[in-house]
Every structure is written in structure tokens, then in C-alpha cells.
Amino acid sequence: MKKVLTGNQAVAYGVSLARVEVISAYPITPQTTIVEYLAELCADGVLEARFITVESEHSAMASLIGASAAGARTFTATSSHGLALMHEMLHWASGARLPIVMVNVNRALGPPWNIWSDQIDSLSQRDTGWIQLYCENNQEVLDTIIQAYRIAEEVSLPVMVVLDAFFLSHTSEPVEIPEERDVERFLPPYRPKFKLDVKDPHSFYLMTPPEYFQEYRYKIQKAMERAKEVIKEVDALYASNFGRGYGVIEPYLCEDAELILITTGTVTSTSREVIRAMREEGRAVGLLKIKMFRPFPSEELKEALGGVRKVAVIDRNLSPGVGGIFAQEIRAALSEDGAPPRLFGFVTGLGGRDITPELISQAIRYSLEREEPEGRVLWLGMRGEKEVIL
């Protein structure tokens, strides 16, 4: 059934279809309507889940850790400061190997207060052991949530599904909503690998000395490595069931490209237009969308990029002192190559500033015209500046 849904509504549908059992969330713009829709679905009995209206995001994640440890399928959503507040619990959830799924609406972190799209919140959490999947449109959001549960429950790692503030969360798009029973077939009820059970008592997450701790981190790394394959399998299975698949990365018009632009999130949609237009003009440019950020698709990236000479990355985020985070990770992934492509790292769109087709073109032209970037961090679309500045 096709409906016109905002990103947040799509999230609610996804969660409902996944027959989540315990939801615990704290409102924060622009996630609030997710919470509201879910509360309504629970109150109306459409979704038979327990909804805990916790008093903070930290408690939201903590309560899900409890619920998941007790064997329930769990969900929460947050953004920005809420995610930052949850930070300790994010480490805990992955260390605890709990298949929690969370939606994060990418929003800037203050000060100053800013409620609009920025990727710093989710990217700041890249070391917490969560699988991170970035969505381009509302359809992808809904589909990814359903897939996320299957992935999480298979590899026993939590999954974060990310969408842009306002550009997705509050923007209506047509979304195909899968049938309940089809989703039921694709995603059976949660069968925990371990849980709190009075009939089989254990002590969980107890003090573990140096002689054993490292092995537990090893296990998580191995799970992440396996997750890559699992994500691909689940995506392929989803595609065969529902006709829609996304892959972990998606190359677009990359054949014989001189320069490949790498993007994530809604910028990708705008970029598709720009790249197509440029191809029509005869420029050898391509686009690569990254969906899976954790685990990082190093091999897939290298393969898709082929031996391209130049790569331009658009980061809607800033890690002060180093630059865009995607750029940094891509650079690291490509550094083992004999002759890595030159990387042009653009920072733009912070705090919800619009990334227009003009800005994207500017970035591509800048990169095409130079052998090397003039600096590590290339600022796009600064106030009063017609060009890229350093």
C-alpha cells in the first residue's frame, strides 16, 4: 500500500511492522513525532508494545538494555543531544551484545542551539560498536528498519538507522508500505540467544579481568566483520521479497569516471541530479552513495572506485581539528592502495544549511580543475564567499 509519509511517519510504520515489543523514548526535535506516532499506535492497540515514557535519553537506552536482556524486541529514537546523552549506554548496548534498533535523526549539536540537519551526532558515536546505516529517502528508512532487526538479531549487535533532520523527518514522500504478513515472514519473532531467566540463572556482564576482556572485544570485531556479509544477505533477501534493495554502497554513473563524488543521506538525492546533468554535459563524473558506515565498507569502496584518480567527499559534519569524518574514514580506507586517489574533502551544510545543486557543482568543478586540493578541509558555501575557502 502506497502512502505519502514523512520520514518520522515512515519510522513509525517500520517499527510497527517489525512488531517491536518495548519502546522507550524521550522527545527531542526533530524526532518528536516518531515518539508521538508510536505512542498513538500503542495506545490504539495497533502496536502491542509497552511504551515507557522515560525521563531522559540515557534512561531510554538503559531501559531498553533491561528490556532486551529480558528477551524483548526493542526500539528507541533520538537525535543530537539525546544521542550524546546516551553515549555511555551506546557502548553498553553493544558490549552487552543486545540487538537494539535505534533511529537517529541527524541534528547538530550545540551550542549554539540548532535543530537542523547535521551528521555530527551519529558520527561522534562511531566507536561505540553500533552498526550504522544512513538513509537517503523515506522509503529506504522504512525498509532499513525492518532489515535492521533481522541484522541485529543475527549478529547480536545494536543497529542505528540514520535520517536527516527535516529533510527526511518532516518531508513527505511517497512510501510503499509492505504487508504485515509479508513482513512477518521476512522477520520472525525475536528469539534471544541469551536472556534473564529465573529457570536458568546467570550473572550477566560481570567484572571481567584482563585475562578475558580482550577476547570479548575480539568477538565484537568479528561480529562487525560478519555483519557486513549479513547486511548484504539481508538486503538481498529483502529485495527478493519486496523488490527493493540498497546494498551497502551504491555506485551511480561511475563507469570511466575521472572523479567520483561520495555522499551520504539526502545530499545523495540532490547529487544524483547534478551528476546526471554533468554527464550529459560530457563530464566524466560519477556518484557513490555510502549507506553502511559501520562496519566500514573498505573493500566495497575500493572495488567501486576502481582506480579512479579523484574522489570528492561531501561531509555534512565537522570533527574539529581534522575535518569531515567521512573524508577521514575514506582516506584511511584508501591509504593502503599503492596509488590512492586524490581526495577532496568538502565540509558544508552544517546545522541544516541547504546543500544546493550549485554548491555540489562548485565542489565537483573545484576538484576537476585541480590536481590536488589546496587544503585538507575545503569549506563550501560560506557566507559571502562565492568560492571554496580553506
Place this chain on the structure above:
Amino acid sequence: MRTEIPEEEYMCSGHLACPGCAAALSMRFALKALGEKTIVVIPASCWSIIAGPFPYSSLRVPLLHVAFETGGAIGSGIKAALELKGDEETTVMVWAGDGGTFDIGLQALSGAAERNEDFIYVCYDNEAYMNTGIQRSSATPYLSWTTTTPVSRPKGNPKKNIIEIMAAHRIPYAATATVAYPEDLVRKLQKAKEKRGFRFIHLLCPCPPGWRIDPELSIKVSRLAVQSKVFPLYEVEDGERYTINLEPKGILVEEYIRLQGRFAHLEDREIEEIQRNVDKAWERLKKLARL
């Protein structure tokens, strides 16, 4: 033999508590009261260590170790899952120290209490952050020494009244108890088990290394705390109905204080001040009990 206390043990020897630890004994009593269908949640505190390291446990019931400030939230989550699964029998007991209840855990506690989450929250209060080496908490009594309130500047603020805070949340049941009165402790936990909604038990647990007492005096000090009215035994139902469970003998606070090294620096006039405070608090409690 004291027969009101169930015989079955849900804890075993070999655990890592200090000799004379009242928190260890309290857990022993609590589990006897609640029985085998109990899930225990332990936020960071002494019991995180007492329970035993990987891969061993000293409890015969499931135990979830959790982060310091999350007691109230974890309890809420577990109970939500159990309810969803139709499990009405399993009791969830959060077992948090004073740090994880009065201070860092206060938010989650308040949230869970306000939502009237259906589990039992037990605060085992040894009146300081003992696990990290005796630093003050808001449960540390007035004028006590701790490593962060040294003798030259002992704790200048009174102990936070956590039962009052819980009563203000209008929870169905809040009560104080301590190891020197095992029948009372067991009765209160059993009573809590029969109720629904948020139930809070405040246990006073003397700590030999932290209070600077000989381990053999643990129970005696616990008893003196009650008999000197420093720690009255009482219950509050629905935030309004106060019941005092024991009329103390009215021993002077001095007898309680002089046994503990953490108060060794106290002058007579300070002890008198404490006596006045205790008397005042007792009068107030009696008034509340008469309403």
C-alpha cells in the same frame, strides 16, 4: 530458632564481601524474602564486586550488572519486557547503593517512581561511595569523615531523606529496614512483593572499613542506629500513611556515634547538635505517623 525467616538460601559462600559486610547479609535476607523467581539488577557498587568476577556468581538467581546511574531505568525496561511476555510472577529487584540512588541514580529513580513502574527498588545504603574507596555521597551523615570530607572539613550537609523524596512521588510503598531486625526486613520485602507499582526499600548497611568499626560490631551498630532514632524503622504507604514499626528505647545518639571511627573527631557540642537534629526529626516523624 527464629522461624519467621525462610530457610532456603539463594546466595552461596565464597563471595567477595569484606568481613562483617552488612550489605552481603542484607542480600541474603532479601532473597530469602523474595524467593527464587527474582531477577536482581545491580548498578555499579560494592555488590558489583561482591557478586563475583567472570565466570562465577554468588547468587542462585539471574543477575544483571548495569551502569551506575541506570537502576531505575533498567528495572523499568525488564519489567516492561516481562509484562509483554505475560510473566506476572517474576519479581524484579533493583539493588543499588546510596551513590546509585541518592546521587547519580536519582534521576532514573525519580523517573521510575513517578511512572509507578512495577518493581522493587532496594537501596542498600552504606552512607558513602564505598566501592571506590569511601568518598562522600548525599547519604553520608552530617559531620562524618570520608576521604572527600576529611576531618578538617567533615561533611557539612545533612543526609538526604530519600524516603521523603519517595513519599513525595506518592509511590504505593516505601519503607526502611536494617540487618539488626531481620524479621522486619523480611516482612517488608514480602509485603512489597505482594504489592504492585513502585516499591522502595531503604536499608541501612553498616560498613566496617568505611565506618571505621570492628567487623564484629556490624549488627550492633545497625541496632543502635535504630534504637537511637538515627534510623527509625517505618513505612509510608501511598506517600501519606506513615507507620512507625518500632518504638526505640531512646538510647542517646552518643552511644551510636562513639562506636564509629568516622565520627571520632566529633566534639561534645557537635554530638549534642546531632542529638537535637535526631530528636527533631523523630518528633516530625511521629507527627506524620499520627496524621
Place this chain on the structure above:
Amino acid sequence: MKAPISFEKEAQMPLIPLSVEDIRWNKTGSWRYMRPRYEDKTPPCNAACPVGVDIVGMMNLVARGELERASRLLRQENPLAGVCGRACFHPCESQCNRREFDEAVAINLVERFVADYGMGGITVKPKRKTGKKVAVVGSGPAGLSCAYFLAVMGHEVVIYEALPVPGGILRVGIPPYRLPKDVVEREIKAIEGIGVKIETNCRVGEDITLEDLRKRYDALFLSPGVHKAKDLGLAGEDSEGVLSALEFLKRVNMGEEVSLGERVLVIGGGNAAIDAARSALRLGAKEVRMVCLESRDEMPAFREEVEEAEEEGILIENGWGPRRFLTRRGRVSGVEFVRCLSVFDAEGRFSPSFDETKKHRVEAEGVIVAIGEEADPSLKEVMRGISWQGDAISVSPTGATSLEGVFAGGDIASPLHNIAQAIGSGKRGAVAIDCHLRGEEAREVLKRIRVGGDGAVSMIKYLHPEERERSPYVVTFSDLNPQYFEYAERVRKIKLLPFERKEGFEEVVFGIAEEMAMREAGRCFSCGVCNECGNCYLFCPDISVLRDKGRIARKIDYDYCKGCGICFVECPRYALTLEVEER
């Protein structure tokens, strides 16, 4: 202690860190530097009892309702418990630690209840016959006790009793309203029931000689008692109507006629004087007056006896010493007294001083002289070869006299004249004789089996040395943890009303009912002796106090005990000991 589980490689480790085993392999006993252990100690009542009765043991059994076991325990140490439960001066109660809490336990009343339980039908089985024969002279408390214990140990015993009835002062000294005859008879019958033979009407020195006895028997126990009344040495003392308390009471107890007239005067302040006065009252005297040297507080008679006497209307006049008997036509008509200023000198010796100018005349038709008793001087002739010390037979701490194989006990061999002492000395004598017959040194044995510091010994300890040891340390009230005790009223002694008492020689004091006995026994703190209250088990944070089928095993699990000492402090009765751990 090595941890039992060790994962060799990551692949063997569970998906998440969780417990797979409990932590009992961790023997925390290695942390210990103080070590608790169960050590029963001596309660003050046990220490004070001259008979060596395990009072606390008896109390614990009664409190639990195990009355037959209590009865047996009592009989194992005291064959004359029914007598003691009535006539003993209960030094145990004066030492009872509970008196510092509220009121002493009414041990005397409980002992009486236990002794009377089962109509005294509960007995001790004697051991196998040894083939040895022992003769006992005198069937008073010392002789009966010695004979009983010797028979229990398997020896053949014959008691030679001068009077027509056995019992000594139990039978002919203490009046029936204090100690009923049927009680004495019942207990003597029980003693005969285990094989002791009593030959009455047989006086040593007349009907049989000491030499005969020495020839026919392997050992001898002499306990003839002291039956000569002391006299005042005043003129007119031999007038008609004047007799000694000893003689008076004997006649009364033997059912003989004694007429004393309407007004009776008793001279003396001890128990015999009170016994005589109260008996005279019951025989119909209209006025009975006791006059003695001592002040009220100095009177040697049991205070309770004095009170009962006054309730019955007997007049007591303190601080007078007799000077002259007044007679009329050969019969006594009264006594003249002078004021006694003091009875004891600065060193506490008996040395009365008088004010001869202050006189006081008391008229009476009957005068009973009750100033004490001493050994019959003819005994010195009869028991030739034995050393005497003044009026008493000289004995070693084991009761041995200077003659080989001849032992002595009871009033004849001690300055302390009371029933409990006598029974205790009989028991000691029996043990000494048994050692003698087996060729063993008695002195060390008696030391080993003693209870308290005054010479009382335990037969149970003698016959069953492996049974629960008790340290000789006597527990005081400050050793106890009274937090676990609640105030409880002591059982009230119920007596006949004074007007009821005078009508005859009915027993004045009633016994107590079973519930009351159990309740009163429950008041016993069980000082120094574990009674399985369970505090140690309950308060152990390490669950290291062991149980055995629900009962406290009185064993600590030293594998885990951290030596915190809580069990030691929370034991209400100081039945544990905490010492430095030796490594």
C-alpha cells in the same frame, strides 16, 4: 584455591560475559585472622550448685518441653532432686545472671517440677556389676547420694541406718510442711530400686563395728551426720518442758506425742529454730515466740522461712541472749534474756557481747533450744583410728579419711551444714571410692569433673567424658548480649494462706504447672551454653555457620569463615569464643 574454570581460547568463551559456575571454589577462609569457635562455658548457677546439677541443661530441655529428658538429666546428677526442689537454699538463684536484667529464674521451683514429673519414676540405669561391695554409714542425704552413685557405677551397696526409718534429717529433721514425707520416701524408694540395700535399726558401734565393716566391704563411706544438739549450759536446761530442736523435730516427724503447752518459746535464729517454731504452732500452741541473739539481718535462717513464720503469727524477737531458765515445780515456766549488743567480732567470729543490765523475761510452758548441732562425741570412740579435726572427721579433698579405704562426707566432715553440700559430698565420695576400687588416683579425676570452683562435681562428666565440654570460665552478665532478651515476670510462688497452714502439716508451697515451668525455664538465659537460638546462623554474611537437619550444628565452615566475629558478638549467651587465628 585455584579457580576451576579456565577458558583456553576465545572460541570456548560464551558469547557474552556471564557466569557459568558458582563461586564456592573461592575459600574465603584464607582471609581470616580471627577465628570464632563454639565453646560452651560454665553458667553461674551450675557453678554455684553444690550438687553439680546441670541447671542450664535442665532449663533448656524444660523450655523445649522435653520433660522426660530433663528429668533424666536431673537424676543423673541428683537422686534427691525432689528434696532439693523444696528444701535447698538455692545458691543458684543468688548467682543467676538474670537477676541483673529483671529477676532471677525460679530455679528451685522448676527443679521441683522436674523432680516430681513422672512421679519420680524416671530412673537411671546402673552399669554392669563390678563385684565390689561398699558400705555406707548413715542414710541421710550424703549417704543416700553416695550409695546411689556407687550403685549406678555397678557396685553393691549397703547403707547402715541407726534409726528405724531411712532419710536422716530429711526424714526426722525437716518438718513435712516443708518437705513432705512421701517425697522423701519416694526418692529413697527410687534409690533402693536400683539395688541399694538399707539396713535400718542398725547403729554402728552397737549393732555392728567399724572393724566388721572394714573386713566385709571393699570400701566405706561414713556419713552419720551430726545429731547431738548443742546446749546452752544453763541451769534448769534439763527441766521438764525443755528440749532441743533436734529432739523435738525428731519426735514430731516420727509421729510421737509432744506436748509443750500453750506458750512455746524457741531459742535460736537458724532454720532449725524456725522449723521448731512453726511445728509447735501446728501442734496447737497458742503463742509461739522465737528469741535469738542475731539481728533480723544476721539471722542464719532462710529469709523466706522467717517471713512465712511471721505470716503464721510467730513472734520473733531479735537481739537477746538467754541467761536463766525459770522453773516452777520442776517444769520450765520461762527464760530470762539479756540484751545482745553484737554477735560477731571484728573478724566475723562468733563472739557475742551483752548488756547484762537490760533484762527481758519471756514466759512459756515449753522451751525449745535450737542453737545448733554437732557430732555425737561417742562417734570418736566408735570410729577409732580416724583423725578428727575438732568435731569433724578430717578428710582430704577427695573425702578420704586417714584410714585406707574409708571415706567420709556430709555434715560430719564439713563445717557447711546443708543438704546440697551433703548430696554433693556423697557424689564426690562415690567417685573417690570408685577410683580407689579401680586403683586410680582420685584427686586429678575430681579436678577434671568439677563444675565451678567450689568442689561440686558432675557424674555425667565422670561417666561420659566425651560429652559436650564446657570451659570452666564462669559467665557474668556483662558477657551476655541482652538485646535478645525481653523482660518477663518471674513465676510467682503460690503458698497456702497462713490460716490454712496452721491447721496441719500440709506442704505450704504449691508446685507449678507444666506450662508455668516451661515458661519459667524459657526465662533462663542459658549463660555460656548454646541453646540453638540460631543467631549465629542468621547473622553470618558468609553463610558459614553450618546446620544439620535444621538444627544448629555448632560447627563453623572454616573454608569460608572470614572471622568477622559477628556470630561471637550476637550470641546472646557468650557460647562462642573469638581468638586470634594461628597460621
